[in-house]
Amino acid sequence: MAESLDADDVLFQMKLKYWDEPLDYTNFKACIRRIDPTFSEPQCRALFNKIKNQVEVVEIPVLIQNLCGTLHDTVDYKNKMYLNLYNEIFAAGRDGEFLMLLEQDDFKSDGKIRPDNLERVIFRMTNNKYTELEVRKLVR
Helix, strand or coil: CCCCCCHHHHHHHHCCCCCCCCECHHHHHHHHHHHCCCCCHHHHHHHHHHHCCCCCCECHHHHHHHHHCCCCCCHHHHHHHHHHHHHHHHCCCCHHHHHHHHHHCCCCCCCCCCHHHHHHHHHHHCCCCCCHHHHHHHHC
């Protein structure tokens, strides 16, 4: 399989979305073969057996994590990050500082800032608590 694919490319090629129902073996094999038609029956079966859950299906986020090597920005991930940022910024009474930093990067005064500037603001507000990948996934 091509290693340069990111999660969105994989999902697009498999015709899946993060919230789709878990895959039984037949659907799993069809999805894998959409990415790489040369995947053999034993290869499909071995991969399925490795990542299936107790009810003999593969959840979409688990499939993507195993194909791409990292957890991707699912709704649960975003909600967790939003809650963490809320606790660190708003619940801690630092919302004024946060808004000031955002306004400094809103060069056109249109309520928009560049993604890399938002990442920088988040790093500053959280004292670099999160990795670059975590913040980039959230901003994306």
